[in-house]
Amino acid sequence: MHKKLTTYTKKLFGDLHSAIISITVLALLSGSGIVYHFYKNLWLSLIDTIQSPTPLWATIVLVSLLGVYVYIRTSRFHSLSNTSKPKYYKYCPDCDAGISAKKPENYCQCGTKYLEKCPSCSKKIIRDSGCVCSFCGHVFEMSSIPVD
Numbered sequence: 001m002h003k004k005l006t007t008y009t010k011k012l013f014g015d016l017h018s019a020i021i022s023i024t025v026l027a028l029l030s031g032s033g034i035v036y037h038f039y040k041n042l043w044l045s046l047i048d049t050i051q052s053p054t055p056l057w058a059t060i061v062l063v064s065l066l067g068v069y070v071y072i073r074t075s076r077f078h079s080l081s082n083t084s085k086p087k088y089y090k091y092c093p094d095c096d097a098g099i100s101a102k103k104p105e106n107y108c109q110c111g112t113k114y115l116e117k118c119p120s121c122s123k124k125i126i127r128d129s130g131c132v133c134s135f136c137g138h139v140f141e142m143s144s145i146p147v148d
């Protein structure tokens with residue numbers, strides 16, 4: 001009798017144990033089901049947003065792209081106007097090449113003195129190639145170089 005009771009108790013606790021396990025498993029399953037539903041709803045609303053006729057996301061993406069584009073354009077423009085493109089040049093007609101007027105060199109690598117302004121109209125040189133004055137059309141030649 002006593003032995004039978006012990007067996008019964010063991011069986012009961014065993015059942016209880018498995019019951020607790022199955023309840024836990026069920027709870028976990030329903031929990032993950034809730035999580036799954038949550039992500040499914042999130043995904044569905046994402047798809048809804050993408051497929052909506054006037055897509056808000058497209059507007060957001062376009063506006064941010066436009067902002068990035070404008071930012072890049074302005075920063076490139078600034079760097080161009082500040083550093084890489086000088087306003088005035090010292091020009092060597094021999095080499096058809098110029099350097100920024102702000103540079104300290106007065107003589108070209110070939111030994112020719114740089115022109116800083118047009119010998120004809122005395123305007124500052126604003127281009128570093130082409131061998132011709134941008135204002136009066138005077139053609140820069142070796143003969144036009146002033147002699148010290």
Ligand SMILES: [Zn+2]
Nearest residue numbers: 092095108110
């Ligand atoms: Zn030169």
Ligand SMILES: [Zn+2]
Nearest residue numbers: 118121133136
């Ligand atoms: Zn000129």
